[in-house]
Amino acid sequence: MKSLFKPKLRIRFITFIGYSLVCAVILILLVFQLNLNLNHKSFLGHVDTKHEIQDWWHTIVKNSGSPDINVSIKAHDSFNDLQVLTIEPLDASQYDKYADVIVSSSSISKAAQNRNNFNELRLIIIKNGSSLNRFHRHITRFDMYSEENAKIVSELLKDMATQPILHVEQKTGGTQLKLVITYQNKMKALFKPMRFPREQQTLPNHFYFSDFERHTAEIAAFHLDRLLGFRRAVPVTGRLLNITSEIFQKTDAELMKTSFISPANNLCFHGKCSYYCDTSHAICGQPDTLEGSFAAFLPEESERKIWRHPWRRSYSRKKKAQWESDNKYCEKVRRDPPYDEGRRLLDLIDMSIFDFLMGNMDRHHYETFRMFNDSFTIHLDHGRGFGKAFIDEMSILAPLLHCCQIRSSTLKTLLDIHNGNEPLSKSLKNAMSNDPIAPILWEPHLNALDRRVEIILNGIRNCIRNVQHAKDEIEETSEV
Structure with missing residues (x-):
């Protein structure tokens, strides 16, 4: 045993243990990936990508310093067979x-069609009105806005995020709390409040219809829709609010009745809605600062x-739709x-x-x-x-x-x-x-x-x- 601790033997022993551990980890990962592949053969099921280890597997082996282990890296598929079909x-x-x-x-x-917009079809637009009115004027039957009107969209996002709030009321209907925000010139936005941190995912045992709404999803959806070239989503921006001065002082008594101070000394309220409007599903500030998404209203005249x-x-919870089978x-x-x-x-x-x-x-x-x-x-x-x-x-x-x-x-x-x-x-x-x-x-x-x-x-x-x-x-x- 004493010879084991001689410097040269000790280095060889540690190296052997290190390589053995690396090999064991790789074998476990291979078995894990094989097992998951066997359980995900249905194309219309769902794919759990936690097992997709190929990208970071290479990093693990590379960092181990081993020159003897070859790991194949997935080559980029350019989909050339699909590219020729877009010409x-x-x-x-x-x-x-x-x-x-x-x-x-x-x-x-689009060039072959009549690109009428709301204004040309005699929708009443307030002269010199808000950025929301100018946005409405450029909606066509093809899209919500064009990139040529990007400046109008930017102005609308800025106004929703910065303009003083004149009035707040709860939107009727729906399973979760939403507020209608009114600015000057009758400009309106739909407010969805923050419920939990960005890293909190849908709970594993929750169905899609019982999941909470995320204000960040509304913001990201607008930008994603724009990047994809669809431009069929309304502009959405985030904003920080003071619950006291920008909600409670601008709303009616009904919403105020649902307010309370939480055990963490945060100001909370829950409003009234079909399912998730009670003390256990309350909206709480930090301590009275609340962030949320503001989505532009569509024309009330349309x-x-x-x-x-x-x-x-x-x-x-039990039945499937016809298309699923x-x-x-x-x-x-x-x-x-x-x-x-x-x-x-x-x-x-x-x-x-x-x-x-x-x-x-x-x-x-x-x-x-x-x-x-x-x-x-x-x-x-x-x-x-x-x-x-x-x-x-x-x-x-x-x-x-x-x-x-x-x-x-x-x-x-x-x-x-x-x-x-x-x-x-x-x-x-x-x-x-x-x-x-x-x-x-x-x-x-x-x-x-x-x-x-x-x-x-x-x-x-x-x-x-x-x-x-x-x-x-x-x-x-x-x-x-």
Whole structure:
């Protein structure tokens, strides 16, 4: 035993133990990954990405200083097979093969359409009014705003974050507390308060319909929608409020009746709503400072139509929706208006991609503007997004995966993001960096975006292969 502690032998012994531990860790991780892969074969299930260790496995081995262990690093997939399908127009052979999957953007070209906005359709806009009024004037049937009107959007975000608050009232309806904020010139915003820290995720035993809303999800959704080129979400900003001077002194007695001082000496209130408005679900300041999201109101003069989402979940603890077990569900959806023609089905597929990136499962209805023929689908209410950073809920992509169809422009945007110099996570983080309550998202939620972009592209690739395989089988049968 004494010889064991001679310097040379001691170094060899420590090195041997170190390499043994590294090998043991790698073996455990391999078994762990294999086990998870066996448990996640359902494409419309969910993928638990905590087992995705390849990226940081290389770092562990590299830092161990071992030159003898070779670890393969996953090569970047540029999806060249998909990139060629975004070049318009497709040649004849490609068109015959892929036109059902990749829908040409030229078929719904904005330039070929009458781009009327609200003002041209005689919606009453207050002359020299607020930034919200100017924003309303530039809404078209194609999008909420254009990048040419970016200055107006910036002004609106600044005003919602800084203008004095004149009045506060509780929004009626809904399962959780929301406040209607009124500024000067009758400008209004919808306030969603902070409930918990950014790193707090959806509780494992909570259903999607019992999850709390996050004010940060609303802010991040607006910026994500803009980065994806959809521009169908209303502008949203964060803001810090003083509960006493900016809420209680501006509201009625009903909201004040629900206020109290918590055991931690923080000022709290809970308001009145369907489910989560009681002392155990109260909104509390620190001690009376509260942050939240402020979403711009849409024009009160414009009528909006509410539609039941065809891929709506059951909102039941036991039952499943029809689409969750019917592989031909999309064929049934396509038979009926408004999904049998126009942009609506493609809009819902865009929305499913948008929701999947956020992890938002709470999409039971959607809205459109009545005054526009074939209006774009409005992206509203994203408070239950960004709740699970390590789980990718594949069922959110059901419209895309069931219908196997996507706009060429959407596919091109995803490919540009995936192959660009800056990942989506960094672009979104930079876009939100100037928000008054930045940082907005927990870092794992940002990292999940890059992983999910690749998942979407793989799903599209599989769709194309499946469609082509089905066509080949039909051709072989007809030849026989």
